[in-house]
Amino acid sequence: MNGFCRFASFLALALTLAAASALAASGPPPGFVLTDNADLAFTSPDGATGIEQYMKDAGDFDVKWQVWARRGAQMTELKPEQGYGAGFRFSSDSQWLVRMQKTGSGEQDLFLYHVENGAFVSATKKSLSDLAWDYFHSRRDTKNLKLDYHISANLMKGSEDAYRWLGVDWPNNRYLLISLSGEMDKHPKNVAVKGLADWKCRYDLKTGKFDVPAMFAKGNAEALHWEIKR
Numbered sequence: 040m041n042g043f044c045r046f047a048s049f050l051a052l053a054l055t056l057a058a059a060s061a062l063a064a065s066g067p068p069p070g071f072v073l074t075d076n077a078d079l080a081f082t083s084p085d086g087a088t089g090i091e092q093y094m095k096d097a098g099d100f101d102v103k104w105q106v107w108a109r110r111g112a113q114m115t116e117l118k119p120e121q122g123y124g125a126g127f128r129f130s131s132d133s134q135w136l137v138r139m140q141k142t143g144s145g146e147q148d149l150f151l152y153h154v155e156n157g158a159f160v161s162a163t164k165k166s167l168s169d170l171a172w173d174y175f176h177s178r179r180d181t182k183n184l185k186l187d188y189h190i191s192a193n194l195m196k197g198s199e200d201a202y203r204w205l206g207v208d209w210p211n212n213r214y215l216l217i218s219l220s221g222e223m224d225k226h227p228k229n230v231a232v233k234g235l236a237d238w239k240c241r242y243d244l245k246t247g248k249f250d251v252p253a254m255f256a257k258g259n260a261e262a263l264h265w266e267i268k269r
Contacts, residue, residue: 168192186221236265
């Protein structure tokens with residue numbers, strides 16, 4: 040082996056060791072403490088990935104949460120950093136992960152992650168909830184509805200088994216059902232609360248597109264006129 044080849048081999052080894060060292064040192068920065076709340080710990084169905092949530096309390100209501108996915112010795116942050124802990128749900132093949140993120144009183148966002156090169160990364164440029172609301176406002180029957188508070192996107196139960204409880208025969212690990220809700224500032228005096236309640240749509244993990252299955256048409260029409268009278 041000539042000198043150049045020996046140097047190249049040495050350089051490759053050095054870079055590999057440096058990468059391994061950086062990987063071993065990955066994780067939350069100083070000040071973030073792993074929560075001991077068992078309800079905020081999640082494990083993928085295949086047992087390969089654990090979700091860990093870390094909190095940093097700087098006082099004066101300045102609380103930050105970071106989420107990290109641990110896969111063997113590798114730790115990957117699931118961004119964005121938020122002000123609350125979150126719920127998580129894996130697909131049955133452990134390749135997809137949905138984050139159900141509280142953002143305020145009665146408000147929630149959804150974030151979607153997918154396994155790439157052995158680690159979970161963001162699957163969409165926008166949050167999954169923003170994409171769902173974009174779809175909602177793109178439709179002729181819903182585009183003019185304005186909501187002001189308690190704006191929430193929720194992942195419906197049953198994603199792990201392709202929503203069999205609904206009596207459907209959809210492919211496994213293909214669809215997510217999302218429910219949208221929110222309330223309005225302006226409403227008649229004889230109405231205590233008015234807004235949107237449980238409007239459903241479906242997200243296709245394969246195509247990245249939304250639709251509304253016919254089975255939800257009647258309920259969605261009623262959801263647009265939800266109110267509680269005084």
